[in-house]
Amino acid sequence: MNRICSLFKIRYPIIxxxxxxxxxxxxxxxxxxxxxxxxxxSGSMYPDVLREHIRKLKKATSKPFAxxxxxxxxxxxxxxxxIEEERVPIVFTSAGNPANWTPWLKERGITVVHxxxxxxxxxxxxxxxxxxxxxEGFEAGGHNGKDEITSMCLIPQVADAxxxxxxxxxxxxxxxxxxxxFALGADAVQIGSRFAVTVESSAHLNxxxxxxxxxxxxxxxxxxxxxxxxxxxxxxxxxxxxxxxECAAPxxxxxxxxxxxxxxxxxQGDLEDGExxxxxISGLIKDVPTAGELFDRMLNEYNKTVKSLQEL
Amino acid sequence: MNRICSLFKIRYPIIxxxxxxxxxxxxxxxxxxxxxxxxxxSGSMYPDVLREHIRKLKKATSKPFAxxxxxxxxxxxxxxxxIEEERVPIVFTSAGNPANWTPWLKERGITVVHxxxxxxxxxxxxxxxxxxxxxEGFEAGGHNGKDEITSMCLIPQVADAxxxxxxxxxxxxxxxxxxxxFALGADAVQIGSRFAVTVESSAHLNxxxxxxxxxxxxxxxxxxxxxxxxxxxxxxxxxxxxxxxECAAPxxxxxxxxxxxxxxxxxQGDLEDGExxxxxISGLIKDVPTAGELFDRMLNEYNKTVKSLQEL
Numbered sequence: 001m002n003r004i005c006s007l008f009k010i011r012y013p014i015i016x017x018x019x020x021x022x023x024x025x026x027x028x029x030x031x032x033x034x035x036x037x038x039x040x041x042s043g044s045m046y047p048d049v050l051r052e053h054i055r056k057l058k059k060a061t062s063k064p065f066a067x068x069x070x071x072x073x074x075x076x077x078x079x080x081x082x083i084e085e086e087r088v089p090i091v092f093t094s095a096g097n098p099a100n101w102t103p104w105l106k107e108r109g110i111t112v113v114h115x116x117x118x119x120x121x122x123x124x125x126x127x128x129x130x131x132x133x134x135x136e137g138f139e140a141g142g143h144n145g146k147d148e149i150t151s152m153c154l155i156p157q158v159a160d161a162x163x164x165x166x167x168x169x170x171x172x173x174x175x176x177x178x179x180x181x182f183a184l185g186a187d188a189v190q191i192g193s194r195f196a197v198t199v200e201s202s203a204h205l206n207x208x209x210x211x212x213x214x215x216x217x218x219x220x221x222x223x224x225x226x227x228x229x230x231x232x233x234x235x236x237x238x239x240x241x242x243x244x245x246e247c248a249a250p251x252x253x254x255x256x257x258x259x260x261x262x263x264x265x266x267x268q269g270d271l272e273d274g275e276x277x278x279x280x281i282s283g284l285i286k287d288v289p290t291a292g293e294l295f296d297r298m299l300n301e302y303n304k305t306v307k308s309l310q311e312l
Numbered sequence: 313m314n315r316i317c318s319l320f321k322i323r324y325p326i327i328x329x330x331x332x333x334x335x336x337x338x339x340x341x342x343x344x345x346x347x348x349x350x351x352x353x354s355g356s357m358y359p360d361v362l363r364e365h366i367r368k369l370k371k372a373t374s375k376p377f378a379x380x381x382x383x384x385x386x387x388x389x390x391x392x393x394x395i396e397e398e399r400v401p402i403v404f405t406s407a408g409n410p411a412n413w414t415p416w417l418k419e420r421g422i423t424v425v426h427x428x429x430x431x432x433x434x435x436x437x438x439x440x441x442x443x444x445x446x447x448e449g450f451e452a453g454g455h456n457g458k459d460e461i462t463s464m465c466l467i468p469q470v471a472d473a474x475x476x477x478x479x480x481x482x483x484x485x486x487x488x489x490x491x492x493x494f495a496l497g498a499d500a501v502q503i504g505s506r507f508a509v510t511v512e513s514s515a516h517l518n519x520x521x522x523x524x525x526x527x528x529x530x531x532x533x534x535x536x537x538x539x540x541x542x543x544x545x546x547x548x549x550x551x552x553x554x555x556x557x558e559c560a561a562p563x564x565x566x567x568x569x570x571x572x573x574x575x576x577x578x579x580q581g582d583l584e585d586g587e588x589x590x591x592x593i594s595g596l597i598k599d600v601p602t603a604g605e606l607f608d609r610m611l612n613e614y615n616k617t618v619k620s621l622q623e624l
């Protein structure tokens with residue numbers, strides 16, 4: 001029995017990443033219903049909105065699901081209170097110290113997963129009692145670590161370092177990459193960008209279409225001195241790049257960034273001035289299927305790939 | 313039959329990368345003798361030295377081998393003349409335009425492989441008559457592309473785009489990663505860093521030991537505005553970083569870099585002032601085996617990994 005399937009009580013070790021402005025209850029319900037794990041991304045939600053999404057998700061499926069909580073979220077106490085009240089079974093924490101919330105969640109019987117970008121933080125998670133970790137490679141969309149370690153290098157090193165289950169994230173867009181992640185030592189995969197471009201994703205159609213048209217070199221990790229984020233290069237990115245090339249101070253980069261850029265890009269579909277957070281695997285994304293169709297397709301690709309590998 | 317094994321007339325689709333100051337005739341002979349493809353890295357050799365290495369390699373093995381030629385090499389005409397005279401069967405070209413030398417090499421019956429960092433150049437190689445391509449990910453050591461595309465994202469996209477055979481490079485340090493590369497669509501793998509830390513590698517023992525001690529986050533891609541290169545962070549790197557943080561012009565970065573830095577670091581073992589070119593997979597390297605022992609170990613790991621993958 002797969003360790004992640006046992007831990008989460010799910011059928012397939014395939015997890016849909018919690019993503020700002022993309023993964024509300026509709027997407028999470030579709031993935032959980034297929035036997036994977038759907039995740040609500042709470043980072044773009046006010047507390048009341050989060051509660052509404054959890055309730056709608058519970059009505060739509062009786063299967064396990066999770067909520068992703070960036071630990072730097074300004075209203076995190078309210079989010080965590082709602083998670084307890086609504087009996088969320090699994091919480092993925094990210095962007096912060098796993099020591100801060102793990103004991104509180106574990107005391108309430110909640111399974112805790114933390115996202116890490118390197119071996120050092122993976123070891124710290126294990127020490128702090130986290131149940132499983134997501135190791136997220138440099139190719140992943142949105143906020144990212146400063147070490148720039150890719151999935152190919154990160155997965156085997158993290159798998160060798162810890163004894164808790166390891167979920168691979170970053171660069172996984174089809175069943176071939178799921179196979180690769182398992183070969184490298186992962187117990188499960190977390191898929192973001194590919195699920196962001198499905199019918200059930202809350203992202204604006206302009207955004208989904210832009211990702212569909214992206215080629216391999218269209219995303220880049222930028223704003224490394226402020227908050228490293230992977231996005232599609234556009235007019236907003238060019239402004240940041242110009243400022244950085246002139247050695248702008250972090251405060252100046254933050255001023256250009258302003259507030260609400262991700263909402264503008266992903267949710268409102270402003271492809272010029274919005275922040276188009278998405279992973280490097282965008283170049284492989286060519287359609288907007290339903291999450292269920294995508295899930296079946298990836299399972300088929302995975303099984304076909306496993307069958308195709310021959311011993312030397 | 314594997315397409316790369318047919319093309320190169322070798323037994324295993326495992327290629328040892330041509331690397332400055334590491335891969336002379338000893339390393340190449342050891343790998344070719346095992347049934348892989350050994351490559352002499354000519355980028356750090358004067359023409360006479362290259363000829364000597366080719367002759368010694370031909371005495372040490374009757375198996376196929378190759379020479380890697382960076383197309384920006386200042387004495388490239390002399391290198392190519394020697395390659396013709398010494399009847400080198402396979403040439404890997406990199407760092408330049410595949411249109412410049414491919415016809416000349418093909419007219420002489422030489423198999424041509426070109427190294428690419430993105431889909432666009434892969435397509436150009438196919439159009440120009442190159443026989444196979446190496447797609448090299450962001451995690452690879454030494455000189456690298458500006459697009460920062462990782463192996464996990466690059467391999468499937470290149471494999472989908474071209475019909476010639478694809479060799480995956482970057483981040484491959486053991487049999488798990490070989491399996492991953494094949495799952496992602498590669499026909500073969502090219503392994504650099506891991507072979508740089510073997511008994512037969514010409515690198516200085518100080519350098520090999522430093523790589524052995526490296527952790528996952530010890531390398532970085534730097535000098536992006538001059539010549540992007542992945543290396544282990546050290547005193548020399550800190551000097552570059554300081555200049556870059558002060559918005560130094562490319563000429564100033566080139567002045568700090570000076571000449572002979574890679575020789576100083578890799579061949580002479582100066583860990584402070586040398587340029588320690590190596591891949592991100594360094595964190596996984598923990599010993600200095602012979603190339604033959606390493607080859608057998610990776611084959612065993614590969615076969616074990618393939619057997620472990622189960623359908624879902």
